[in-house]
Amino acid sequence: MNARHLINYSLHLADNALVLGHRNSEWTGHGPILEQDIALSNIALDLIGQARYLYQYAARLMNAGERPAVPGGPVAGAAGSPVTEDQLAYLRDSWDFRNCLLVEQANGDWGTTVLRQFLFSAYQYYFYRELRESRDGELSAIAEKSLKEVTYHLRWSSEWVIRLGDGTEESHARMEKAVDQLWMYTGELFLPADYEQSLAPLGIAVDLAQVQPLWTTRVQEVLKEATLTVPNAVAQKGGKQGRHTEQLGYLLAEMQFLQRAYPGCEW
Amino acid sequence: MEKQHNWPLWEIFIRSKQGLDHKHVGSLHAADAAMAIENARDVYTRRMEGVSIWVVESKYIHASNPDDAAAFYDPANDKVYRHPTFYDLPDELKHM
Numbered sequence: 182m183n184a185r186h187l188i189n190y191s192l193h194l195a196d197n198a199l200v201l202g203h204r205n206s207e208w209t210g211h212g213p214i215l216e217q218d219i220a221l222s223n224i225a226l227d228l229i230g231q232a233r234y235l236y237q238y239a240a241r242l243m244n245a246g247e248r249p250a251v252p253g254g255p256v257a258g259a260a261g262s263p264v265t266e267d268q269l270a271y272l273r274d275s276w277d278f279r280n281c282l283l284v285e286q287a288n289g290d291w292g293t294t295v296l297r298q299f300l301f302s303a304y305q306y307y308f309y310r311e312l313r314e315s316r317d318g319e320l321s322a323i324a325e326k327s328l329k330e331v332t333y334h335l336r337w338s339s340e341w342v343i344r345l346g347d348g349t350e351e352s353h354a355r356m357e358k359a360v361d362q363l364w365m366y367t368g369e370l371f372l373p374a375d376y377e378q379s380l381a382p383l384g385i386a387v388d389l390a391q392v393q394p395l396w397t398t399r400v401q402e403v404l405k406e407a408t409l410t411v412p413n414a415v416a417q418k419g420g421k422q423g424r425h426t427e428q429l430g431y432l433l434a435e436m437q438f439l440q441r442a443y444p445g446c447e448w
Numbered sequence: 449m450e451k452q453h454n455w456p457l458w459e460i461f462i463r464s465k466q467g468l469d470h471k472h473v474g475s476l477h478a479a480d481a482a483m484a485i486e487n488a489r490d491v492y493t494r495r496m497e498g499v500s501i502w503v504v505e506s507k508y509i510h511a512s513n514p515d516d517a518a519a520f521y522d523p524a525n526d527k528v529y530r531h532p533t534f535y536d537l538p539d540e541l542k543h544m
Contacts, residue, residue: 216476216487
């Protein structure tokens with residue numbers, strides 16, 4: 182039972198990183214200015230790197246056990262071959278993905294993208310700080326390494342949110358709109374899924390109740406400096422349990438096209 | 449006043465490791481110094497090129513004029529005595 186939860190937990194963390202990394206990579210070549218194009222592409226690569234470690238770990242757990250929960254059913258790990266990180270990323274369908282809804286939301290304008298990054302980086306920052314203390318050595322090591330990257334993501338995205346929020350009339354209006362659009366997806370970050378509820382008391386998963394007040398304080402500070410208002414919005418949820426917004430379907434269709442059309446293709 | 453569409457240009461200097469000098473590596477655009485340092489981090493240190501960054505807005509760099517080259521640099525050509533090459537060095541002394 183715990184093995185299945187640990188697999189799902191690792192996939193949840195991996196999916197968060199991969200989906201946001203992919204969203205950011207959609208900006209590559211389209212950034213508002215060369216320097217920021219590179220900055221966001223670097224962040225995309227950091228996140229995809231984190232996703233790889235987590236998928237590799239999930240795959241190892243699956244291959245070690247009797248594979249009670251191979252997501253993607255007949256495709257991933259079919260015919261007795263071991264599960265790989267690529268299968269987990271490219272051959273699962275949207276209901277197998279356990280990322281939170283925030284990271285799958287469309288890029289919108291630059292303001293929406295940097296706000297999404299800020300809201301999630303603030304979460305990842307406090308989250309990884311806790312995960313470093315996990316009793317699971319693998320997760321703790323991944324958290325240790327990722328925290329350095331996320332510290333920069335948080336700095337970079339905070340500065341953009343402040344710059345645009347407290348910028349021109351137009352940039353301020355766009356940021357207000359972005360906050361209204363994305364805020365409803367932040368509540369889910371702190372609603373523990375079944376695998377988190379089961380692993381947190383064991384000291385393996387992060388207790389989200391520890392992260393929430395830290396996140397709230399940091400986010401409110403930055404939004405205040407950016408002269409943006411924090412809305413009251415009903416929390417949308419479901420992503421962590423595989424119930425997604427339609428956005429994820431489009432993302433996966435593009436991201437997975439090649440492996441689905443040409444299975445096993447390498448280049 | 450004409451609206452400014454481009455961010456100012458910055459010259460970037462990177463120190464590759466402790467103890468060495470900062471070296472000019474190129475230039476980039478940024479809205480202010482803080483952003484210039486972050487852009488330099490993202491553009492010029494992503495392959496482990498450095499441990500320290502200096503940025504200077506390009507307009508503050510004053511350069512010599514190429515037209516002055518003859519007057520500036522040619523006179524040094526025939527002043528070999530300015531090189532310390534006329535000393536007898538003991539054999540034990542290496543790396544001079």
